[in-house]
Amino acid sequence: TQLLEQSPQFLSIQEGENLTVYCNSSSVFSSLQWYRQEPGEGPVLLVTVVTGGEVKKLKRLTFQFGDARKDSSLHITAAQPGDTGLYLCAGAAGSARQLTFGSGTQLTVLP
Amino acid sequence: GAVVSQHPSWVICKSGTSVKIECRSLDFQATTMFWYRQFPKQSLMLMATSNEGSKATYEQGVEKDKFLINHASLTLSTLTVTSAHPEDSSFYICSAESGTGFTDTQYFGPGTRLTVL
Numbered sequence: 001t002q003l004l005e006q007s008p009q010f011l012s013i014q015e016g017e018n019l020t021v022y023c024n025s026s027s028v029f030s031s032l033q034w035y036r037q038e039p040g041e042g043p044v045l046l047v048t049v050v051t052g053g054e055v056k057k058l059k060r061l062t063f064q065f066g067d068a069r070k071d072s073s074l075h076i077t078a079a080q081p082g083d084t085g086l087y088l089c090a091g092a093a094g095s096a097r098q099l100t101f102g103s104g105t106q107l108t109v110l111p
Numbered sequence: 112g113a114v115v116s117q118h119p120s121w122v123i124c125k126s127g128t129s130v131k132i133e134c135r136s137l138d139f140q141a142t143t144m145f146w147y148r149q150f151p152k153q154s155l156m157l158m159a160t161s162n163e164g165s166k167a168t169y170e171q172g173v174e175k176d177k178f179l180i181n182h183a184s185l186t187l188s189t190l191t192v193t194s195a196h197p198e199d200s201s202f203y204i205c206s207a208e209s210g211t212g213f214t215d216t217q218y219f220g221p222g223t224r225l226t227v228l
Contacts, residue, residue: 042115042219
């Protein structure tokens with residue numbers, strides 16, 4: 001069973017601050033995805049990373065996949081209240097299509 | 112593109128009744144759909160993988176006789192919670208897979224809030 005641990009579990013910051021969310025596992029993943037979910041809604045895909053060491057940028061969000069494809073991070077620069085939400089990482093192992101979701105990070109950005 | 116819908120968005124039922132939740136891929140065909148449940152403040156837990164035209168594959172600990180899944184077409188999968196009890200109250204989310212490669216993307220529905228009284 002692949003497990004994905006996210007940290008921190010909760011994060012409350014002021015608008016304009018930077019933050020990093022971590023997603024760690026002892027298992028290797030063929031791909032890893034980051035989602036953002038708002039209350040009462042389904043997760044929305046932010047990015048997919050597949051290559052060890054890969055870095056992807058999406059405006060103020062920077063995603064990195066670890067060299068060994070066991071961990072990933074999400075860095076947000078100059079956070080805004082609109083970034084508030086539950087951030088989830090999810091990995092797929094080998095050829096399996098099932099996703100294992102991380103424990104989630106609840107981010108609150110205060111104005 | 113790649114829109115997934117769920118119906119209903121919320122449902123309240125009495126204990127002992129059955130509830131059917133529909134998951135549709137609106138603008139693409141999905142050979143595979145997935146069903147998740149999510150408790151408040153928690154992450155998504157995969158319940159089952161639904162393949163069009165075949166039996167669903169359930170995750171360990173998920174009762175297949177209680178959570179009936181039917182994937183009758185490439186755009187529709189249904190989850191029926193049979194003889195629902197208060198402990199079945201949860202947020203049920205489906206996803207549909209687009210593509211056939213190992214980097215396929217799962218597109219998620221908006222979820223269905225089930226409350227069993």
